[in-house]
Amino acid sequence: MSDLTYKVIVGLEIHVQLKTNTKIFCGCELAFGAEPNTHVCPVCIGMPGVMPVMNKKAYEYSVLAALALNCNIPAFTKWDRKSYYYPDLPKNYQISQYDLPMSENGFIDIPIEGGETKRIRIIRAHLEEDAGKNTHTLGNFSAIDLNRTGTPLLEIVTEPDLSSGTEVRALAIELQRIVRYIGVSHADMQKGHMRFEPNVNLHITKDGKVYETPISEIKNLNSFRALERSVNYEVRRQLDDFMESGRTMEMGNKKTFGWDDVNERTVLQREKEEAHDYRYFPEPDLVPIEIDDDWLTEIRSRLCELPLEKQKRFVDEYKLSDYDAGVITAEKSTADLFDDAVKAGGTPKRICNLLTQVGGKLANEAGCSIAELGLDAESLAKLAKMVDSSEISATASMTIFEEMVKTQKDPEAIAKEKNLIQSSDSGEIEAMVDEVIAANQKAVDEVTAGGKKSKKAMGFLLGQVMQKSKGQANPKIISEILNEKFPQD
Amino acid sequence: MLNELLNFTCKQLRDKIAGGSVKSVDATGAVLDQIEKLDPDIGAYISTCREQALETARSIDKKIANGEPVGALAGVPIAVKDNMCTSFGATTCASKILQNFKSPYDAYVIDKLTGADAVIVGKCNMDEFAMGSSTENSGIQQTANPWDITRVPGGSSGGSTAAVAARMCFGALGSDTGGSIRQPASFCGVVGLKPTYGRVSRFGLVAYGSSLDQIGPVTRDVADSALLLNVISGRDERDSTCVSKDIAGDCDYLAEIDKPVDGLRIGIVSEFNKGADADVQKAIVAAIDVYKQLGAEIIEIEMPHFEYAIAAYYVIATAEASSNLARYDGVHFGHRTSAPKDYVEVYSKSRAEGFGSEVKRRIMLGTFVLSSGYYDAYYLRALKVRNLIRGDFTNAFAKTDCIMMPVSPTTAFKKGEKTADPLQMYLADVYTIAANLAGIPGISIPCGFDASDLPIGLQILSDVFTEDKLLRIARMFEAKTDFHTKTPTVIA
Numbered sequence: 001m002s003d004l005t006y007k008v009i010v011g012l013e014i015h016v017q018l019k020t021n022t023k024i025f026c027g028c029e030l031a032f033g034a035e036p037n038t039h040v041c042p043v044c045i046g047m048p049g050v051m052p053v054m055n056k057k058a059y060e061y062s063v064l065a066a067l068a069l070n071c072n073i074p075a076f077t078k079w080d081r082k083s084y085y086y087p088d089l090p091k092n093y094q095i096s097q098y099d100l101p102m103s104e105n106g107f108i109d110i111p112i113e114g115g116e117t118k119r120i121r122i123i124r125a126h127l128e129e130d131a132g133k134n135t136h137t138l139g140n141f142s143a144i145d146l147n148r149t150g151t152p153l154l155e156i157v158t159e160p161d162l163s164s165g166t167e168v169r170a171l172a173i174e175l176q177r178i179v180r181y182i183g184v185s186h187a188d189m190q191k192g193h194m195r196f197e198p199n200v201n202l203h204i205t206k207d208g209k210v211y212e213t214p215i216s217e218i219k220n221l222n223s224f225r226a227l228e229r230s231v232n233y234e235v236r237r238q239l240d241d242f243m244e245s246g247r248t249m250e251m252g253n254k255k256t257f258g259w260d261d262v263n264e265r266t267v268l269q270r271e272k273e274e275a276h277d278y279r280y281f282p283e284p285d286l287v288p289i290e291i292d293d294d295w296l297t298e299i300r301s302r303l304c305e306l307p308l309e310k311q312k313r314f315v316d317e318y319k320l321s322d323y324d325a326g327v328i329t330a331e332k333s334t335a336d337l338f339d340d341a342v343k344a345g346g347t348p349k350r351i352c353n354l355l356t357q358v359g360g361k362l363a364n365e366a367g368c369s370i371a372e373l374g375l376d377a378e379s380l381a382k383l384a385k386m387v388d389s390s391e392i393s394a395t396a397s398m399t400i401f402e403e404m405v406k407t408q409k410d411p412e413a414i415a416k417e418k419n420l421i422q423s424s425d426s427g428e429i430e431a432m433v434d435e436v437i438a439a440n441q442k443a444v445d446e447v448t449a450g451g452k453k454s455k456k457a458m459g460f461l462l463g464q465v466m467q468k469s470k471g472q473a474n475p476k477i478i479s480e481i482l483n484e485k486f487p488q489d
Numbered sequence: 490m491l492n493e494l495l496n497f498t499c500k501q502l503r504d505k506i507a508g509g510s511v512k513s514v515d516a517t518g519a520v521l522d523q524i525e526k527l528d529p530d531i532g533a534y535i536s537t538c539r540e541q542a543l544e545t546a547r548s549i550d551k552k553i554a555n556g557e558p559v560g561a562l563a564g565v566p567i568a569v570k571d572n573m574c575t576s577f578g579a580t581t582c583a584s585k586i587l588q589n590f591k592s593p594y595d596a597y598v599i600d601k602l603t604g605a606d607a608v609i610v611g612k613c614n615m616d617e618f619a620m621g622s623s624t625e626n627s628g629i630q631q632t633a634n635p636w637d638i639t640r641v642p643g644g645s646s647g648g649s650t651a652a653v654a655a656r657m658c659f660g661a662l663g664s665d666t667g668g669s670i671r672q673p674a675s676f677c678g679v680v681g682l683k684p685t686y687g688r689v690s691r692f693g694l695v696a697y698g699s700s701l702d703q704i705g706p707v708t709r710d711v712a713d714s715a716l717l718l719n720v721i722s723g724r725d726e727r728d729s730t731c732v733s734k735d736i737a738g739d740c741d742y743l744a745e746i747d748k749p750v751d752g753l754r755i756g757i758v759s760e761f762n763k764g765a766d767a768d769v770q771k772a773i774v775a776a777i778d779v780y781k782q783l784g785a786e787i788i789e790i791e792m793p794h795f796e797y798a799i800a801a802y803y804v805i806a807t808a809e810a811s812s813n814l815a816r817y818d819g820v821h822f823g824h825r826t827s828a829p830k831d832y833v834e835v836y837s838k839s840r841a842e843g844f845g846s847e848v849k850r851r852i853m854l855g856t857f858v859l860s861s862g863y864y865d866a867y868y869l870r871a872l873k874v875r876n877l878i879r880g881d882f883t884n885a886f887a888k889t890d891c892i893m894m895p896v897s898p899t900t901a902f903k904k905g906e907k908t909a910d911p912l913q914m915y916l917a918d919v920y921t922i923a924a925n926l927a928g929i930p931g932i933s934i935p936c937g938f939d940a941s942d943l944p945i946g947l948q949i950l951s952d953v954f955t956e957d958k959l960l961r962i963a964r965m966f967e968a969k970t971d972f973h974t975k976t977p978t979v980i981a
Contacts, residue, residue, distance in 0.1 A: 042594050043727075046816050048587065049574040049596060049693040051728050081812050083859075085836055092815035279859035281868060284699035284809055287729050 006204040008235050010168055011160035014175065015153045016185050017130070017193040018061045023150035024129050025052030025095065032191050036145035044150035046091035051285045054079075058152035059289060061184040062102055062127045063299045065154055068178050068306060069122050071106030076290050079283035084276070087144050088132040096155075098280040101126035102289070108158075108178070109308055110170045115315070115322040117308065120171055121159040128153050154184075160199065165231035168198060169224050177307040181332045189222050196221045200234040201249065204242055212249040213238040218257045218266055230259040233266055310335055318348035327356050333371030334359075340377030346384030354384065358401040373405045383411040390474050396420040422474040426481065429465070429473050433481050436464045447486050458482060491980055492519040495656040499565050499713040500743075502659055506564035509553055513546035513564025516659075517608050520566040524611070524657045527979060532632040533642075533652040535571045536578050537611035542566065545608045552606075560605035561720050567602055568658040570649050571612040572619055573704070574693040575599050582695050583627040584617045586823040586843025596693020597728065598662055598704050598721045605720045610658055613648030617845045618814065619669055619697040621645050622914055625904065626847040633904075634676060635977035636943055640901040643673030649707045650677035654977050660717055661707040666698045667802050668896070668921025670705045671933035675896035675946025678935045678975065680963070681707050682714045685953045686928035687732035689718075690725030696813040698806035699730075701925040710973050711934065711964040715742035718956060732954075740957050749965045750958055755780055756790040756889035764919065765898040772937030772945040773895050779969050780893075790885045790892065794877040798923040799915060801878070804858050804871035805926070810848075811855030817843060850911065879927045886952040891962050893949050894920050896933045900943035920948060930956050934963050935972035944972070 022029055026043035043050045063073055080098035106122035130151035135143045156175075162168050176194060179185040187193050197220065202213045216234050221227045234257070241247060257266035305313075307329050314325040314335075329335040334355060341351045359370040366373065383404070387397045392415050403414045415421050437444055446457035465478045494516050497505065505511035521539055528534055549564040569575070572582045574592035576599075581587045595603075602609060616626035624632045624647030632647045634640040635655040642651040646663030650673035653661050663670040665683035674681025682705045689704045696702060706717030719742050725731045757777065762770050781787060819825035819839025826838035844852070858867035885892055897917060907914045924931040929950055936947035947966070951959040967973055 042592075046821065047574075047592070047594075048580065048582075048590065048695040048816070048822060049572075049592065051692050051730075053727060053729055083812055083815060085815070085818065087820050090816060090821045092818060092821075093812050277861045279812070279856065279861070279864075281808055281812070281859050281864070285696075285728075285730065 004204060004206045006202045006239065008163045009160045009201050009203060010162035010231055011199045012158045013197040014156040015195045016156065016179055018058055018152040018154060018184055019186050020055055020057045020061065020152055022055060024055045024058045024152035025150055028150065030151055031147055034147055036147060039147040045146050052095060054286060055152065058127060060299050062154050064182050064302055065179055065184050066103030066106065066125045067300055067303055068182050069106040069108055069125060071103035071122060071125055073103050073291060073296060074100065076100065076288060077102040078288035079286045080280045081283050083279045087142065088134045090146060090149060094129060094131065095283055096128035097126035108171060108174060110167065110174045111308065112167065112170060118167065120161045123157045123159055125154055125156040128155055165228040168231050169228040172196060172224055172227055174308065177330065181304060181307050192222050196227050198231050200231055202235065202238050211242065213242050214247060214249045215254045216257050217254065218259055219269065221259055226259050226261055229264055230266055237266065318342060320348055320352055324352050328352050331369050333369055337371050337377055341380040344377050344381035346381035347388055350384040350387055351380060354397065354401055358398045362402065362405055374408060375404060379404060379411055386411060386415065390422060390476055392420050392422060419472060422472055424474045424477055426477055429477050430481050432465050432468045433478065436461055436468060440464060491656065494519045495523060498710055499562065499659045499708060500716050503563055503565050507553060507559055513549045513608060514543060516564060517542050517546040517566050520610055520658055527655050527657060530633060530638055531635060531651050531655050532630045533613055533648045533655065533657055534611040535581055535583060535614050535629050538578055538609065541577060542608050542610045549606050561716065562602065562605040562607035565607050565659050566610045567607045568611050568613050568649060568652045568661040569609060570615050570646050570663050572615060572664060572695040573598060573662065578612060581629060582618045583615045583629045585628040586817045594693065597690035597725045599693065601721045613652055613661060615648055616645035617848050619645040619664055619666055620847050620851055622672055622917055624648060625908055626845055628845045634901045635979040636678060637901065638979065639903055641904050643676030643901060645669040646707065647673045650674050650679050650681065653679045653707050653709060656980055660713055662704055663707045664694055664702055664704050666701045666806060667925050668918050670707060671896050671921050671931055671948060674707055674933040675944065676901040678944030678977065679707055679709055680711055680714050680973065681933045682718065683924060683931050684718060684722065684956055685930045687730050688722050690728040690731040692725055692727040698809040699813060700809060701806055711960055711967050712743060712746050715746050715960045718742050742957055742960050746960055746964050748961060750890060750961050753780065753785040753962065754788055754889045755785050756788050756885050756892040758790055758792050761894045765895045768939035769895050769898060769945050773947060776936040776947045776966060777893060779966055783965055788889050790889060792881045792885065794874060794881050795923055797874045798878055798926055799919060801871040801874035801926060802922040803915060804867050805875065807851040807855030808859050808868050811852045811859065814852055875926045878923050882927045882929055890958060891949050891951045893947060896920055896946035896948040900939045900945055924950050929953050930959050932959055932963050934967060937972060
């Protein structure tokens with residue numbers, strides 16, 4: 001088998017729930033986790049005689065997302081009915097877009113190893129209504145909750161440009177960042193705001209010949225972990241299957257799988273691709289949408305610097321590591337706070353550390369975002385400057401940060417209140433150093449003896465001085481004085 | 490003896506009620522008595538709402554007694570086709586599948602009628618889901634033509650037109666997808682108007698062919714048609730295809746109804762007439778002569794794509810219907826079969842039991858034409874024909890004010906006469922269908938009688954959003970003739 005090589009080919013179908021206030025074709029509020037069938041009206045449950053009316057915001061959000069994904073926005077787009085019978089679909093057709101989607105031909109750059117990016121092409125993104133939810137916990141009966149019916153969804157279809165589970169995961173995370181940055185989706189995976197369906201197969205080269213394995217579609221994945229693992233699992237399974245059976249792709253042998261999160265394996269749902277005939281035709285109850293340059297320009301003006309650009313700029317301009325830049329740009333509000341604090345004069349690395357370490361911990365405890373802790377950029381910059389100028393210690397800065405969150409007070413005021421200002425009065429410090437030297441002959445001997453133990457003893461002396469000063473002496477100055485007293489070779 | 494109150498038109502009655510000389514409760518009572526007397530033979534109503542109607546009538550009388558302002562249809566008893574959702578009673582679409590359907594909301598037109606202080610007396614029979622031309626496809630009951638109860642009233646709004654003709658209401662609403670207001674109006678000797686597509690909101694009209702359906706008035710004369718159109722037209726935010734005032738204009742159709750159209754140019758296609766029965770041909774020719782005498786210029790026009798209208802219609806309408814009617818599945822809406830053996834049978838048996846054969850035929854036809862591999866050959870081609878027909882009308886209206894032709898090639902036929910051959914029934918829609926495909930308004934007005942004393946209708950078509958002119962043209966004829974004042978045998 002040494003002559004066998006393979007390439008992983010993955011394309012994605014992604015559903016992103018848009019965060020409009022109301023549903024796509026009626027005035028019902030979008031609500032997650034509400035009592036079943038309490039956010040419904042005659043329109044979204046498709047009662048006889050009702051008609052849909054388009055939610056303009058849903059369209060604008062979808063255009064904004066498509067622009068962020070570098071798609072073309074055609075001037076004319078229309079709605080189509082997609083017919084299939086299913087209990088969670090009240091009209092037995094879904095209003096979607098077929099041959100003239102609201103956007104097409106885009107791409108998304110995803111971060112890969114070593115600060116590099118890879119471009120994944122997007123075939124199209126279109127707008128459609130979500131269906132309801134079936135539950136099967138009532139014995140002989142199934143229950144249908146139609147609260148979700150009519151939720152606006154953006155369906156994004158990529159080219160099969162992805163070549164590993166890691167890349168698939170990277171795309172998902174990047175897409176989540178993007179839609180959150182531009183404010184069109186909460187993109188909360190656990191709430192099903194983003195659902196992924198990878199199509200996976202392998203191009204296997206064996207004895208100089210290329211074989212394509214049958215495509216597997218994995219349905220409805222809504223965690224990054226499941227997404228990555230299911231793709232990896234399919235790669236292994238298809239490889240095994242090919243070695244065993246030599247099966248290759250043919251018309252109609254695409255299979256549909258689910259993901260068993262407990263046993264970490266894909267589970268076959270449909271052996272053969274059913275001959276789906278959705279009988280698409282133009283939705284006669286809705287008028288087509290024509291978008292003119294003014295409208296498009298207006299929507300475009302709502303775009304912001306996208307996460308990957310921001311991340312790169314933080315690396316280039318602020319000299320953050322790619323890792324730090326990635327962490328700080330995970331959420332736009334944090335990235336903006338960081339950016340503003342740097343512009344207000346704080347050192348980038350210092351602010352980044354404060355935000356990601358203390359801020360991250362506090363936000364996690366409070367269950368909010370770092371920006372929601374309520375710190376302003378000015379105070380943050382001031383705090384960072386105080387550390388940089390040795391007015392306070394790095395440890396003290398963390399305490400002050402926490403206090404700032406609690407009280408919204410000025411960092412300097414807190415530092416004074418809590419006696420955290422470091423003393424840089426060298427006379428005062430020298431007196432303390434002398435006291436410590438007099439009291440610790442053993443350590444002094446070790447220092448003067450030089451060698452291995454000397455460094456440790458120096459540290460001990462420094463610690464003693466710090467203790468004496470109740471932590472308020474500037475350790476840099478203590479070091480300088482100690483070094484003067486015991487010159488090292 | 491006919492209660493003389495029943496001879497008033499809507500407009501006359503409204504003015505009398507508003508003026509205090511007639512009580513709405515008396516007019517409503519007269520209508521309800523007439524229904525009680527005649528409807529066992531006619532079968533125009535699927536349901537009536539006696540108590541509610543009388544109560545509404547009394548409250549309007551009270552308003553008037555108190556000197557409060559009242560609406561344009563104050564106290565006038567009106568009937569509506571049973572495919573318009575009402576928050577009272579059932580909305581059946583004359584289908585077994587919806588026999589017990591109670592709408593939680595009112596259709597836009599119902600809101601408009603009640604807003605104008607009309608008294609809704611009941612809901613009229615129709616072909617099931619408005620599919621048919623004789624009302625014989627009703628899954629609930631049969632309706633007779635008031636001029637000869639052995640004959641059909643036409644369809645699909647046959648209940649509405651029979652009710653108006655038999656004085657069982659003062660006016661009614663019907664819906665017209667391929668001629669369903671105009672053809673039964675012609676068979677029943679009343680005035681039926683199909684407004685421009687988008688003139689009247691379809692919100693709450695149970696859909697058949699969504700791109701063709703339009704609600705319109707059925708009345709005894711043209712002025713009433715204008716009055717009802719005044720009430721039911723207008724922009725409705727809930728119907729995206731309902732056109733805004735900037736495009737459709739906003740006018741009082743009644744204000745200038747008696748003003749003749751100067752220099753009227755009438756388009757005709759001579760060969761069209763030849764397809765109709767001799768009596769119909771004669772009546773149409775005579776009607777056009779009336780216009781000639783009024784100084785109209787007759788212009789021969791060409792409608793080269795007219796002959797493809799029926800084919801295009803039965804592709805588009807059935808395609809839309811197959812999708813619109815998918816929700817009646819026993820799971821979401823409508824009749825549910827009693828003992829399904831599995832989940833698929835809930836769907837298949839509920840639908841098999843609930844739908845009548847014509848509805849099934851059209852669902853199958855529509856499903857077929859939308860199927861993968863057939864879409865381009867049928868649906869897409871039908872849309873192209875539709876555009877060509879629109880073009881034919883555009884060209885015609887560039888040199889004419891209106892086009893005149895028969896409504897139907899025949900007068901009312903015998904019950905059962907055509908049921909065995911659905912295709913023959915489809916072909917009878919030849920004159921009415923093109924207006925729906927093009928979205929233009931059309932009206933049917935009484936213009937004569939055949940040898941059996943059955944009414945004949947003259948169809949007048951005009952360009953989109955020119956109902957004001959269309960109604961004035963129709964009124965010019967009505968003012969010179971008395972066909973619309975004749976009463977059917979059943980009430981004589």
